[in-house]
Amino acid sequence: MLAAEEIQEALNLSSGWFLDNLWLVGLIPAIGFALIMGFGKKMPNGGSEFGLASMVASLVVATGAGLQWMNRVDSAEEAGHGGDEAIGLLQTFGRSVPRAAEGAEAAPFIEPVLTTWVWWQNSGLEFGIGSLGDGLAILLLWLVAFISLLVQIFSLDYVRDDRRYTQFFGALTLFSAGMLVMVMAPNMIQLILGWEIMGLCSFMLIGHWWEDHENSKAALKAFFTVRVGDVGLLVGTAIIYFASSDWIAVNLPGKSGFDIDAIQAWALSGDSSASGAAILVAATALFIACIGKSGQFPLHTWLPDAMAGPTPVSSLLHSSTMVVAGVFLVARIYPVFWEGFNIANGGLSFIAMIGAITIVIAALLAFVQDDIKKVLAYSTVSQLGYMMLGLGTGAWLPAVFHIFTHAFFKCCLFLCAGSISHSGSHHSFDMKKDMGGLRKHMPITFWSWIVSTLALTGVIPFAGFWSKDEIIDNVGNNGYTFLFWVGLGGAALTAMYMTRATYLTFFGEARGAAAGGHHDDDHGGHGDEHDLTLEEHELELATVGAPLGSDHADGGAPKSLGAAANAHGGHHDDHGPHESGKLITIPIVILAFFALTAGFANPTPLAGDALGFNLGEGVELIKKYVEPGHEPVALDAVTPGGPGESLTPFVPQFAEEGEGGKDAYASGCGRTTPPDGAVCFFPKVKHAVPELGKILLSLAVVAVGYTFAIGFCLAFYKRRDSRLVGLTERSRLANAGYKFIVNKYYLDYLYENVIVRAVAHPISAAAYWFNQHVLDATVDAVGEGGKRSGQWIYDNVDQKIVDGAVNTSGAVASETGRGLQSTQSGKVNQYGALIFGAAAVGAIVLVIINVG
Amino acid sequence: MLAANFLLLAALLFCIGVFGVIARRNAVMVLMSIELVLSSVNLNLIAFALMNDDVDGQVFALFVIAIAAAEVGVGLAMVLLIYRNRQSISLDELSELKG
Numbered sequence: 029m030l031a032a033e034e035i036q037e038a039l040n041l042s043s044g045w046f047l048d049n050l051w052l053v054g055l056i057p058a059i060g061f062a063l064i065m066g067f068g069k070k071m072p073n074g075g076s077e078f079g080l081a082s083m084v085a086s087l088v089v090a091t092g093a094g095l096q097w098m099n100r101v102d103s104a105e106e107a108g109h110g111g112d113e114a115i116g117l118l119q120t121f122g123r124s125v126p127r128a129a130e131g132a133e134a135a136p137f138i139e140p141v142l143t144t145w146v147w148w149q150n151s152g153l154e155f156g157i158g159s160l161g162d163g164l165a166i167l168l169l170w171l172v173a174f175i176s177l178l179v180q181i182f183s184l185d186y187v188r189d190d191r192r193y194t195q196f197f198g199a200l201t202l203f204s205a206g207m208l209v210m211v212m213a214p215n216m217i218q219l220i221l222g223w224e225i226m227g228l229c230s231f232m233l234i235g236h237w238w239e240d241h242e243n244s245k246a247a248l249k250a251f252f253t254v255r256v257g258d259v260g261l262l263v264g265t266a267i268i269y270f271a272s273s274d275w276i277a278v279n280l281p282g283k284s285g286f287d288i289d290a291i292q293a294w295a296l297s298g299d300s301s302a303s304g305a306a307i308l309v310a311a312t313a314l315f316i317a318c319i320g321k322s323g324q325f326p327l328h329t330w331l332p333d334a335m336a337g338p339t340p341v342s343s344l345l346h347s348s349t350m351v352v353a354g355v356f357l358v359a360r361i362y363p364v365f366w367e368g369f370n371i372a373n374g375g376l377s378f379i380a381m382i383g384a385i386t387i388v389i390a391a392l393l394a395f396v397q398d399d400i401k402k403v404l405a406y407s408t409v410s411q412l413g414y415m416m417l418g419l420g421t422g423a424w425l426p427a428v429f430h431i432f433t434h435a436f437f438k439c440c441l442f443l444c445a446g447s448i449s450h451s452g453s454h455h456s457f458d459m460k461k462d463m464g465g466l467r468k469h470m471p472i473t474f475w476s477w478i479v480s481t482l483a484l485t486g487v488i489p490f491a492g493f494w495s496k497d498e499i500i501d502n503v504g505n506n507g508y509t510f511l512f513w514v515g516l517g518g519a520a521l522t523a524m525y526m527t528r529a530t531y532l533t534f535f536g537e538a539r540g541a542a543a544g545g546h547h548d549d550d551h552g553g554h555g556d557e558h559d560l561t562l563e564e565h566e567l568e569l570a571t572v573g574a575p576l577g578s579d580h581a582d583g584g585a586p587k588s589l590g591a592a593a594n595a596h597g598g599h600h601d602d603h604g605p606h607e608s609g610k611l612i613t614i615p616i617v618i619l620a621f622f623a624l625t626a627g628f629a630n631p632t633p634l635a636g637d638a639l640g641f642n643l644g645e646g647v648e649l650i651k652k653y654v655e656p657g658h659e660p661v662a663l664d665a666v667t668p669g670g671p672g673e674s675l676t677p678f679v680p681q682f683a684e685e686g687e688g689g690k691d692a693y694a695s696g697c698g699r700t701t702p703p704d705g706a707v708c709f710f711p712k713v714k715h716a717v718p719e720l721g722k723i724l725l726s727l728a729v730v731a732v733g734y735t736f737a738i739g740f741c742l743a744f745y746k747r748r749d750s751r752l753v754g755l756t757e758r759s760r761l762a763n764a765g766y767k768f769i770v771n772k773y774y775l776d777y778l779y780e781n782v783i784v785r786a787v788a789h790p791i792s793a794a795a796y797w798f799n800q801h802v803l804d805a806t807v808d809a810v811g812e813g814g815k816r817s818g819q820w821i822y823d824n825v826d827q828k829i830v831d832g833a834v835n836t837s838g839a840v841a842s843e844t845g846r847g848l849q850s851t852q853s854g855k856v857n858q859y860g861a862l863i864f865g866a867a868a869v870g871a872i873v874l875v876i877i878n879v880g
Numbered sequence: 881m882l883a884a885n886f887l888l889l890a891a892l893l894f895c896i897g898v899f900g901v902i903a904r905r906n907a908v909m910v911l912m913s914i915e916l917v918l919s920s921v922n923l924n925l926i927a928f929a930l931m932n933d934d935v936d937g938q939v940f941a942l943f944v945i946a947i948a949a950a951e952v953g954v955g956l957a958m959v960l961l962i963y964r965n966r967q968s969i970s971l972d973e974l975s976e977l978k979g
Contacts, residue, residue: 854975856910860901 043100046092047141051159053089053169054212054222057082057176057205061198068194075194076184079201083177086208090170097166101138101653137657137709138162140289144214153284160214160288163654164359164428168211168348171432175348175439176204178615182443183340185611186450190338196236200344203229207349211356215286216265219357223261223321226350227254233345234337246336253330257320261357264314268294268364271306275299279707288361289709295363296708298701302367311368314357315379322354323409324416325386331409332393335401335457339446342401346408347439352431355415359428362419366711371422379420380503384514386413391521395528399457400445403529407484408438410518414499417511423502424713425630425655430499432650433491433626437483440619444477447612448533452605459529465538469605472613474534476620481530483623485523486730488723494627497726498716505716516729523733524740531741538605632718651715658712660702886927893920907962907969911955918948 060082068075144158159165180200187196206229210222228251235247269285272294276283279297283290295302318324323331331351335342345351358365358379369377390409397403411434418427448463449455452470456462467474483490486497496519504512607613630650697708851862893916900913922941929937963969 856907856971856974857902857904860898860910864898864901 043141044092044096046089047096047100047161048143049089050093050141050161050166050169050212051143053086053093053173054159054205054208056085056089057201057208061202061205064194064198064201068198073184074197076180076197079180079197080177080184082201083173083180083204086204087170087173087177090166090173093161094166094170097141097161097163098653100141101163137659137661139661140165142214142289147217155217155286156215157218158214159212161212162656164356164656165212167428167432167650167654168352168356169208171435172204172207172211172348175435176200176344178618179340179344179439179443182343182446182612182615183338185609186340186446187338192236196233196338199229199232199236200340203233203344203349207353210353213288215284215288216268216291217286219288219360220261220265223317223353223357224258226353227251227258230254230334230341230345230350233341234334236338236341237336240336243336246330246333250330250334253327254320257317257327257354260313260316260320264310264312264317267306267310267313271301271310275301291361292363292709293707295361295367296697296702296711307364307368311365312378314361314364315382318354318357318416319382320354321357322351322412322416323386324354324382324412325389328386328390328409332397332402332405335399335405339401339442339449342405343439343442343446346405346442348431348435351408351412352435355412355419355427355431358416358419359424359431362424363709363711365419366422369420371420372711377420379416380508380511381420383413383416383418383420384511386410387417387514387518388413388521391518391525394521394525398460400448400459400463400529400533401442401457403459403525404438404441404445407441407522407525410522411438411484411496414496414515414518417503417515418499421503421508421511422506422713423499423716425651425715426495426498426502428654429630429650430492430495432629433483433495433623436619436626437480437491437623440476440480440616440623441484443612443616443619444473444480447473447608447616450612451608459532461539463533463539464536465534466605467534470607472607473616476613476616476623477530477534479620480623481526483627485526485733486519486726488727489624489627491623491625491627493727494631497723498630498632498718500726501718501722502714502716504722506714516726519726520729520733523730524737527734527737528741531738535741632723655713656710658697658708658710660697660706660708883927883931886923886930890920890923890927893917893923905970905972907959907971908956910971911952911959914955915948915952918944 057079060078063078063082064075068078071077140160140162142158142160144156147155147157149155180197183196183200187193190196203226206222206225208222209225210219213219213222231247231251234250235244238244238247265286268291271285272291273285275294275297276285276287276290280290280293285291285294295307320327331346334345337345365377365379366372369379371377387410390406390413394403394406394410397406411430415427415430415434418424418430445457448466448470449457452463452466452473479490483492486493496515500512500515500519503515630648632648697711702708851858897913897916897918897920900916901910904910904913922944925937925941925944929935929941959969962974966973
């Protein structure tokens with residue numbers, strides 16, 4: 029016999045202090061924000077110490093929770109594979125028992141650690157606040173805390189001496205807090221709270237240098253564009269609440285239609301309320317919110333403008349917070365989208381289409397940007413498109429994995445861009461004007477940039493390869509052949525635009541500020557006006573063959589930056605480019621290290637084999653610890669937690685075998701309806717079996733992209749006086765191709781002239797005709813009739829009766845006012861006398877009444 | 881009767897206070913007079929509490945004292961500002977509320 033404790037131990041999943049107190053991860057930065065705002069100005073370092081300390085503390089808790097979560101998953105596995113004796117004992121306790129996993133198919137659902145308190149109550153509805161600790165949440169919590177910490181360290185130097193240093197750190201910390209609160213949200217209300225905190229903070233941070241009109245416009249644009257999508261979030265949440273509450277009240281008493289776990293279970297329940305129009309509309313509305321937040325087509329326009337903010341903000345915004353929030357929302361309540369868009373049966377979902385469009389549109393736009401941060405911004409949009417594509421085609425795990433890896437290398441790239449502008453190009457982000465040849469001056473930044481670029485473009489063995497190729501592979505495996513090729517094409521485009529950016533920044537001859545010259549324009553860099561001058565410039569370059577940047581970067585006349593947007597203009601006395609300080613390079617190097625290694629958190633086993641080292645079966649850590657199990661869970665095992673209490677942990681278990689039970693086991697949640705008395709929390713997603721051919725294909729595509737781009741860069745930017753230049757005048761074909769590039773691939777032309785003329789103009793013409801001939805005629809007739817009857821009413825009713833009454837009352841009020849005017853003497857004593865006189869009269873009346 | 885004496889004293893204080901409010905021209909003196917009025921009210925409250933053998937009135941008086949303190953604080957602040965602006969606290973000259 030086992031002792032009682034051992035039985036209890038066998039029944040319980042392991043937990044731990046960090047897991048139980050996961051809510052601290054979000055709370056600590058929130059307190060940090062309050063401290064910065066309250067006492068920051070008085071601190072020696074302007075409050076940044078609070079921000080850093082809170083991020084360190086959050087990171088510690090998140091790391092601890094991550095380790096304990098891994099323990100928990102392992103403990104479940106041990107219980108599942110436990111000996112016969114233990115299973116026999118467990119059965120005597122009246123609980124169904126996990127069946128030993130049969131092959132790799134069995135994926136027990138590991139219960140998340142849920143901690144909630146009642147936040148507020150409203151007419152019997154309780155809104156909780158707390159934390160939902162499962163693999164996805166903990167992975168992102170750790171990621172956000174880690175990236176935020178590095179970005180804050182970077183900011184120490186980058187925004188030193190900024191005029192709003194304290195506010196900057198306050199907003200940065202609150203921003204992280206918002207994301208953390210959102211990620212750990214156990215219900216939609218808390219999720220919306222975090223979501224909106226981030227929206228507010230992005231507004232504050234993008235408009236950090238709001239004295240410049242462009243910046244405040246960009247901040248407003250970001251805020252309002254995202255708000256357009258936010259309406260979808262509210263609508264979707266409300267629809268889900270009302271559609272699900274009946275089912276939840278019956279099956280999961282104690283939960284409400286706002287609880288995320290309840291929503292997941294409801295969406296996969298196969299109930300009639302969770303199929304059909306309601307869930308489709310809800311999923312669409314929620315995805316519109318994600319389009320706004322994650323910068324998907326067609327609401328991606330705010331993201332490049334958001335580059336107006338300080339670089340650390342762009343870095344944080346584009347790696348682990350804000351834009352990832354939309355992807356996270358889809359991943360978080362994935363069952364809703366799974367059922368709503370019918371992903372299980374290979375429907376071409378809204379999400380996948382938007383994702384695929386975004387990949388291509390954004391990648392093409394990245395080619396024509398001269399602002400290094402805007403190239404990265406469009407790159408982010410494109411990569412978010414990959415994540416959405418993955419989620420929309422059932423590749424949940426690769427999409428989440430791509431969030432993880434993308435955060436490292438994109439954050440690193442942005443910080444490199446910040447480092448370049450800080451020390452290399454004198455606060456300019458213009459690649460054509462103020463950069464070039466920087467690799468000699470900034471070796472650390474250069475090599476970190478190269479590592480991250482290789483990671484972004486998906487070169488083995490860097491991080492991006494493992495995640496992006498897994499997405500593409502799974503998209504193809506799930507039957508979306510066309511989208512598979514779109515993804516591959518996007519990968520080639522990525523390689524090309526990153527090569528262009530790398531070449532312009534680090535290779536070739538030094539131009540403008542990178543060559544040591546100061547320029548005295550106002551660091552605009554974000555306006556259309558600026559782009560225009562560069563186009564002209566490029567034209568000039570190609571036709572005349574003038575050195576790049578010679579006419580714009582005035583080599584002499586170093587001028588004090590004065591009131592330029594960056595407040596730290598004055599302290600660069602050494603005019604040439606140089607490597608940044610340690611506070612800037614250390615975060616970059618750490619991130620570059622992760623850009624190199626993060627992929628090994630979930631490597632494809634076969635890819636390792638192909639490379640000649642055996643990675644084994646257990647290497648897919650993200651798959652093992654983050655992806656929720658897809659097996660049905662008996663209802664009696666789902667115990668709602670009370671206020672402030674953790675749920676009683678339980679052993680993951682199968683529903684009773686019976687009608688449907690076997691099928692459910694064979695097919696998994698989301699592919700068949702769970703049996704009676706059981707619920708599902710996560711659909712069974714397919715995983716592609718990696719093939720060597722596909723891996724080689726994707727690598728070949730990237731290689732082709734690189735070769736082409738390098739060749740183009742060398743021919744066009746370096747040997748600019750050779751064939752290409754004359755070609756544009758000699759050959760009509762080359763001229764057409766050249767114009768095609770100069771005119772931003774005619775995308776603007778397409779948007780403004782073709783689409784607007786061809787689509788909008790006929791529509792508006794037709795609408796105008798309809799308006800003039802049909803609507804106006806009706807309106808005219810109605811109007812004429814209305815006018816006549818109105819005239820009659822005016823003459824008889826209005827003038828005589830209504831106006832009479834109005835005039836009389838007005839006259840009465842006016843006369844009364846005039847009569848009382850004399851009492852308004854303005855003399856306090858007189859007022860006092862009136863008050864006391866009135867009180868005396870009142871007292872006398874009271875006395876008389878009471879006596880009488 | 882003892883309580884009647886209290887009430888008489890309260891009435892006397894009240895009358896002096898009202899007279900001060902109406903007749904005085906100095907804003908500080910008006911504020912002081914208002915304090916007298918409030919004191920008389922307190923005295924009444926305590927006297928009635930005594931008569932009815934009920935502690936509520938005394939508690940209420942404590943609240944009145946607290947509020948009176950706040951009120952005189954606000955009043956003095958206003959007087960100070962008025963003095964700074966006009967170099968005078970004579971209420972006769974203040975007729976900006978005239979309608």
